[in-house]
Amino acid sequence: MDRFYAVIPAGGVGTRLWPLSRAAAPKFLHDLTNSGSTLLRATYDRLVPLAGERVVVVTGTAHREAVCRQLPEIKVADLVLESEPKDSAAAIGLAAAILYRRDPDIIMGSFAADQVISPDAAFQDAVREAICTAATGKIVTIGIKPTHPSTGFGYIRTGAALDVPGAPSAHAVVEFVEKPSESVAAEYLASGDYNWNAGMFVAPVALMLKHLEKNQPELFAGLTQIAEAWETDQQEEVAARIWPTLPKTAIDYAVAEPAADAGDVAVIPGTFSWDDVGDFAAIGRLNSAKEVDDVTVVGEGARVFTEGASGVVVTDTKRVIALIGIKDVVIVDTPDALLVTTTAHAQQVKSAVDHLKASGDTDVL
Amino acid sequence: MDRFYAVIPAGGVGTRLWPLSRAAAPKFLHDLTNSGSTLLRATYDRLVPLAGERVVVVTGTAHREAVCRQLPEIKVADLVLESEPKDSAAAIGLAAAILYRRDPDIIMGSFAADQVISPDAAFQDAVREAICTAATGKIVTIGIKPTHPSTGFGYIRTGAALDVPGAPSAHAVVEFVEKPSESVAAEYLASGDYNWNAGMFVAPVALMLKHLEKNQPELFAGLTQIAEAWETDQQEEVAARIWPTLPKTAIDYAVAEPAADAGDVAVIPGTFSWDDVGDFAAIGRLNSAKEVDDVTVVGEGARVFTEGASGVVVTDTKRVIALIGIKDVVIVDTPDALLVTTTAHAQQVKSAVDHLKASGDTDVL
Numbered sequence: 001m002d003r004f005y006a007v008i009p010a011g012g013v014g015t016r017l018w019p020l021s022r023a024a025a026p027k028f029l030h031d032l033t034n035s036g037s038t039l040l041r042a043t044y045d046r047l048v049p050l051a052g053e054r055v056v057v058v059t060g061t062a063h064r065e066a067v068c069r070q071l072p073e074i075k076v077a078d079l080v081l082e083s084e085p086k087d088s089a090a091a092i093g094l095a096a097a098i099l100y101r102r103d104p105d106i107i108m109g110s111f112a113a114d115q116v117i118s119p120d121a122a123f124q125d126a127v128r129e130a131i132c133t134a135a136t137g138k139i140v141t142i143g144i145k146p147t148h149p150s151t152g153f154g155y156i157r158t159g160a161a162l163d164v165p166g167a168p169s170a171h172a173v174v175e176f177v178e179k180p181s182e183s184v185a186a187e188y189l190a191s192g193d194y195n196w197n198a199g200m201f202v203a204p205v206a207l208m209l210k211h212l213e214k215n216q217p218e219l220f221a222g223l224t225q226i227a228e229a230w231e232t233d234q235q236e237e238v239a240a241r242i243w244p245t246l247p248k249t250a251i252d253y254a255v256a257e258p259a260a261d262a263g264d265v266a267v268i269p270g271t272f273s274w275d276d277v278g279d280f281a282a283i284g285r286l287n288s289a290k291e292v293d294d295v296t297v298v299g300e301g302a303r304v305f306t307e308g309a310s311g312v313v314v315t316d317t318k319r320v321i322a323l324i325g326i327k328d329v330v331i332v333d334t335p336d337a338l339l340v341t342t343t344a345h346a347q348q349v350k351s352a353v354d355h356l357k358a359s360g361d362t363d364v365l
Numbered sequence: 366m367d368r369f370y371a372v373i374p375a376g377g378v379g380t381r382l383w384p385l386s387r388a389a390a391p392k393f394l395h396d397l398t399n400s401g402s403t404l405l406r407a408t409y410d411r412l413v414p415l416a417g418e419r420v421v422v423v424t425g426t427a428h429r430e431a432v433c434r435q436l437p438e439i440k441v442a443d444l445v446l447e448s449e450p451k452d453s454a455a456a457i458g459l460a461a462a463i464l465y466r467r468d469p470d471i472i473m474g475s476f477a478a479d480q481v482i483s484p485d486a487a488f489q490d491a492v493r494e495a496i497c498t499a500a501t502g503k504i505v506t507i508g509i510k511p512t513h514p515s516t517g518f519g520y521i522r523t524g525a526a527l528d529v530p531g532a533p534s535a536h537a538v539v540e541f542v543e544k545p546s547e548s549v550a551a552e553y554l555a556s557g558d559y560n561w562n563a564g565m566f567v568a569p570v571a572l573m574l575k576h577l578e579k580n581q582p583e584l585f586a587g588l589t590q591i592a593e594a595w596e597t598d599q600q601e602e603v604a605a606r607i608w609p610t611l612p613k614t615a616i617d618y619a620v621a622e623p624a625a626d627a628g629d630v631a632v633i634p635g636t637f638s639w640d641d642v643g644d645f646a647a648i649g650r651l652n653s654a655k656e657v658d659d660v661t662v663v664g665e666g667a668r669v670f671t672e673g674a675s676g677v678v679v680t681d682t683k684r685v686i687a688l689i690g691i692k693d694v695v696i697v698d699t700p701d702a703l704l705v706t707t708t709a710h711a712q713q714v715k716s717a718v719d720h721l722k723a724s725g726d727t728d729v730l
Contacts, residue, residue, distance in 0.1 A: 305721060319703055320703070321703045322383075322704045323705050324714060326705055326707050329705060336684055338685070338696075338703070339686075340691055340694060342689075344690070348672065351672065355670060356685070364685045
């Protein structure tokens with residue numbers, strides 16, 4: 001366990017959660033579950049029992065202050081700042097390269113900052129099994145047992161059980177498959193051979209970098225250069241020069257999928273509940289305990305009055321919000337922007353944001 | 366025409382238009398038709414060609430400043446302030462008593478401050494006919510030809526044509542009838558004998574007061590005392606002492622209905638379009654020309670973005686409002702309160718306000 005470092009990529013605006021989540025206040029800086037913690041803080045707290053102080057956060061320079069406010073205990077050296085977004089392969093790859101320079105035997109685990117997981121203990125058990133499995137020379141993804149035939153997630157096809165001490169549920173991964181159609185998703189669910197790909201994985205940094213070098217040599221070379229200058233006088237100069245030139249690609253394409261083809265990937269099927277809070281309908285589900293009549297209310301100091309209404313209200317204002325005779329509505333109330341949609345249309349929020357961007361109304365994005 | 370005085374009762378919060386209309390900013394102080402004028406100002410302007418400067422406004426003391434801002438030309442003596450609301454019989458009766466003291470031959474016309482009428486010329490023609498008819502010793506109501514079997518208005522049953530010079534459309538009134546059921550309303554519409562009661566009437570002040578004295582002697586006595594002190598040093602003292610003691614009743618019960626029973630009421634069927642802007646669905650209808658996709662937008666500087674949405678947005682903020690995939694929605698956006706309902710539920714807004722009142726959230730009422 002001492003070889004284990006947690007990496008938290010804290011990127012992504014969470015456009016489907018606009019206007020709550022936006023460039024200046026992305027999803028991971030919000031408390032979307034009324035828990036009293038932001039998603040970032042909850043992710044960190046969930047990892048401390050496994051990693052202690054060995055937690056690296058990768059985020060945009062614009063979020064440095066907000067992240068430091070959320071995680072006052074983090075060391076400056078463990079805060080990796082991106083001057084511009086370069087997708088997950090660069091973000092996670094840079095963390096791997098930096099950790100490799102510290103100790104080539106490190107096992108890293110990557111866990112996005114904007115997901116909701118419970119109970120923590122079941123998650124931690126799965127990560128412990130993943131660490132044991134990773135120590136045998138595997139990239140270990142933590143899958144999620146599907147509860148319905150979702151077309152919104154990629155799937156992991158599970159192979160034979162592996163015989164790993166300390167990891168009784170470890171299995172080989174046959175392949176990663178893209179988001180399926182509904183009928184295909186139903187087949188996956190019925191077969192019992194598939195898990196959702198939640199983008200969580202645990203792996204020796206050396207093995208990560210080996211696959212990255214093979215599949216994305218240019219990216220690997222750039223990240224290595226930045227990592228070599230890390231914690232030296234040249235850190236800022238080298239990062240500023242090289243980072244903007246790096247190719248943008250997802251860690252799935254750059255590492256996970258080719259590694260699976262090479263037989264290097266295992267899976268621990270997670271038994272915890274997991275939600276990537278993909279839209280406001282998810283916020284309704286995750287907070288269903290706090291209802292005013294049939295309306296789920298998220299927001300400190302919310303003043304919501306309902307009559308014959310159902311749906312979700314998310315507010316970061318103190319305004320009185322009255323809902324009358326409107327069903328399955330989604331209302332997101334912020335000081336400068338208001339969204340009104342339905343739970344069924346929650347996924348379309350992204351296109352509204354694109355529309356606002358195109359029309360030049362970028363002050364509220 | 367020189368004997369004609371217009372009286373504008375500017376009372377009523379317009380609870381069904383909350384949170385736009387509220388105690389501190391009632392309906393008549395809003396521009397609900399994107400015309401550039403508040404309803405009060407538009408009412409005044411519509412009457413000037415008939416009454417010149419002879420316009421009396423009856424309103425609450427709380428609205429004195431706002432009314433003076435809207436009507437800077439009004440004389441102090443023509444602004445009748447109510448220290449507390451006492452319903453329409455007291456408000457209109459006081460105006461009648463004051464005007465009677467000025468000249469017992471005055472013909473008054475009472476027109477609420479919060480109605481939408483067009484075209485003005487057709488309204489003015491009807492009022493001119495009403496004045497001619499009133500001069501023959503009648504209380505003359507201006508009816509509205511029904512366009513649908515409304516259950517929301519009272520009706521006027523029309524009798525025989527009257528032979529009045531200058532008033533070719535004058536008819537006797539058989540009776541006033543209360544808001545009917547839908548089937549009864551349909552019968553009224555089919556018969557052609559009924560007009561909507563829009564609460565507009567023109568009458569000699571002496572005749573008004575005669576019926577008021579007969580039906581509400583206590584109210585009549587109190588109003589006469591206040592009127593006798595009007596424009597004297599005692600005005601404030603007498604009004605402050607007597608007004609709070611006056612009975613609350615509607616002018617319909619105190620004057621119009623008993624006068625109709627006595628054969629003293631006539632009707633001019635109005636051919637103009639008329640709307641009492643009873644709820645937000647009405648605001649949608651009245652502003653249908655200004656649409657973003659299928660959404661009617663009311664509010665200066667509104668920033669509304671829609672995708673597959675329909676309904677009404679009324680805003681007095683500059684916030685971006687995004688509507689996605691929501692139909693027949695009503696959104697009313699103010700700095701401290703937000704209402705979301707549907708056009709079909711627009712009439713229920715009043716009960717939400719009652720609910721807020723009961724729960725102590727009176728700061729936004």
